Amino acid sequence: MLTESEPHYRQPLRKTPFHERARALSQLDSFIPWSGYTTVDVFTSVEQEYFAIRNAASLYDLTPMVKYRVAGPDALRFLNRLMTRDMRKLTPGKVAYTVWCNDEGHLIDDGTVFCLAPHEYRVCTAEWQLDWFRASAIGFDVELREITEEVAALAVQGPTSCRLLRLAGVAGIERLKPFEHGGFELAADPAAARAAVPIMVSRTGFTGDLGYELWMQPQDAEAVWDALMEVGRTRAVRPIGSRALNIARIEAGFILPKADFVSAEHTLYLGTERSPLELGLAWLVDFHKGHFTGRRALLEEQRRGPRRLLVGLDVEGTKPAHNALLYTERSGRREAGSVTSATWSPTCKRNLALALVDASCSATGSEVWADIYLNRELVWERRMVRARVVERPFFAPTRRRATPPADY
């Protein structure tokens, strides 16, 4: 049995290893629950935090991301049957973004798989998966263990993130390519009475920008945070909350469970499940690798063609089309789908949305109409606003791929 330091009926939410630091810098006391932890929604201002991601570098505590250790002689066979991508291509030092489905080809979750060693993987997921993974592991010699609280995680994202890590003494970080990970060291700092700190770094992220994710032991979390904040003090580095990150992830075109899809493990109503093909993730589905869970249903869906598709929309005007219903014509006679995520993009200066639309209006350039409600000093107005299907990602700077990254 686990032991808890405080009774959970008084404090249902846990604190991450960065919590004390975050609380000290939080000006608004704006915390939200995330997978059983309390985390920052906004530190100071969503706009300022957002621009830290696109202009300089940002720190985001992603410890609540659910993490599993998958190890053993059958680890690869297990993962390859579970995941839609070909896991055999994932060699030590590499990371893959992938999804997994049930037998009906409906999406359970998306996440990243880290290959740590030939028989050892780490899977990071948005939602808890032990129940599903265990059921999927029947017949495989594989060890599954949730390690969420054993690993603290910090995303360092933004155009100066490589520079920031170098300044903090993470030697060799500039050679790390996208979707690679490796063991590094945060250099010792005698001035701060700090010994060298071992960290694992992956060049991954949820912002579509240059960026890294740092994985460390919980007891090292504060030292890492302090070191990065210290060297970033004069370089516009900021801790950010979930709100700012959400703008960046929509610009990058990434999907979020509970926003853009509901895991088939949680749906109550029939027909609310989503397939990876519908979500525009066909590129993650490898029909040639052999059998995997959901393959037959997905093949059939591919043959028929998905009935609806997740697309990017460029909406006229500046009012984000949150939760808007979409129509094929301005008259609003025939529904075309609905918006799942929306934001004004401060970088693209466009009004962006992710939307699930009928296959018939999913081609790039198609036009749909968004039913938007405007609140003018408590007087509500309804507007039919033109929206155009555009390519995703909405924002994809070349710097996100450059190796070595620009050194500023």
Add this chain to the structure above:
Amino acid sequence: MGSKQHDAIVVGAGHNGLVAACYLARAGLKVLVLERNAYVGGAAVSRSLYEGFTYSNCSYVCSLLRTEIIRGLELPRHGLQIIPYEGGCTMMRTGEHLAIYDNHDAMRRELARHSRHDAEAYDRYVRDMLRHCRFIKPLLLREPPDPTSFKPRDIRELLFLGRHFGKLGEARMYDTLRFFTMSCADMLDEYFESEIVKAHLAGSSIIGTALGPRSPGSAYVLLHHYMGSIDGAVGAWGFARGGMGAVTQALAASLTASGGTIRASAPVAQILVRHGRATGVVLDSGEEISAPVVVSNLDVRRTFLETVAPEHLPGEFLEQVRRFKIRGSSGKLNIALDGLPQFPAIPQGSPSTRGDMHITDTLEMVERAYDDWKEGRWSRAPYVDMLIPTQIDPTMTPDGKHYMSVFVQYCPYQLAEGEWTPARRQAFGDTVIDAIARHSPNFKDLILHAEIRTPRDIENEVGLTEGNIFQGELTFDQLLFNRPIPGYAQYRAPLKGMYMCGSSTHPGGGVMGAPGANAANAILRDLGRLQ
């Protein structure tokens, strides 16, 4: 009282009788409710048996009562208020416990203390329960179709059922069908690995039921208890402020407000029949009261074997009534306490005593408790569902005193060793009190008064045959269009003008009100007052 004064007589002022009467009165009928006891409520009643204390003498949890009925009959305006539980727990013989918390994150962490896997499986379990409920709930307030009939309404209802099932999708339909016949233990094994989690959840599958957790069909009973909701929170349980009598008091007030009449201490001896038609009733006192519609709130056995002369009924029908499974398996203790008992297993400040508390920590233990019942004994280590509502409800006891409701499973109607006697009843009560005292050192010292009720007492006082709390077992052979009797699932007796509205009818027992509401609907349709 002269004749022709009443359009309908309802026999029995249980909550279903009152619900039916309310709907009939609201439709403009002159309704008379006749109740045997000096008080209304049947098994939904609050009485004071010890100075200053109010007990929920029979039922004690309010969650199944349909929101449509609460709203439609304006029960809040007539004083009904339902307050949700704050938690729950099972105390273990090891001194450990499993707590149930309202807060999802706290609940997850609590389950993870026992099994990390089960913490996740719990979400899947809840999801599946909700999926099954989504299927069954729309059927509750509908009259079940007769699958052998070709009447347009029956065909319409069958089509509704078919379409409804169709919407589930094939895989989920199989799941739901499997659920009706499965044992609770098998069902829980599909989700959980931790014994304590299974033992806790299994409780709902045996309450009021002459089944054990390993008996086929027990999974459905669990679902039946899940069907309730409070303010949209499906599966939530709550207390009626002032005890369960608050439900029937509000119903009685609502009935009176719409012009209905209730006569207490008016036991009905016979339902009068002339030319195959119910024409009224005769009371024990000999008084005759006539009405063109007679509705029985009594269970189907009592209704047809005791209040209708057999010559008026089809023989085969009577045979099926005789075979209707209505076995008593539950007892109840209502205890006045001088203070709040201590439960050392529960940490200070935890809300888990402000809800249902249990002391059977393995499925095996629950199954053994059932074995005792089969052998004609009360369970030596009984399953109890105990609550101290006065931690939340300030109206039932004096300050600082508490009322504890203890529902006990299993207790037989007929003892193997002989008839129930006051001494045996006391011995049964002592068994339960001793079992609780093992988890609460000061419990016995706090007892000021205890009402001990065996199935025999429940039968005598409430009129529930054999003390079966649901007016008949909730097994698939007695559900939907099989409840109470195949061919008679539509609230109509085999006599013109006579109807049934008790828990013996679809969708079954519990303080739900649906049988009463559906029966009123059937009557009004027959009278041409509905389409």
